[in-house]
Amino acid sequence: MDELKYELLTEVLGQVEGELLKLYFQSCDVEVELFEEATSQNITTVTFGRVQVYVKKEDAKRARKLLEEYETKTEN
Numbered sequence: 001m002d003e004l005k006y007e008l009l010t011e012v013l014g015q016v017e018g019e020l021l022k023l024y025f026q027s028c029d030v031e032v033e034l035f036e037e038a039t040s041q042n043i044t045t046v047t048f049g050r051v052q053v054y055v056k057k058e059d060a061k062r063a064r065k066l067l068e069e070y071e072t073k074t075e076n
Helices: 015-027 057-075
Strands: 006-013 032-036 050-056
Touching: 006 015, 006 057, 015 032, 015 050, 015 057, 050 057
Parallel strands: none
Antiparallel strands: 006 050, 032 050
């Protein structure tokens, strides 16, 4: 069996928040994969539900630090 190359970094609520995080990490040269579990869609196709954010294992330590910075910036 192949070893997993990605690990779960965080889980956010909603596709929009997931996409924002993905763009942030991509701007910092960190590859991100999003996995949406249970979602529901309304007429504007905005999805709500939990979105899991995965990063490559070799980027995980750096990604955790970037996530802390991101959360600090968005709280202020």
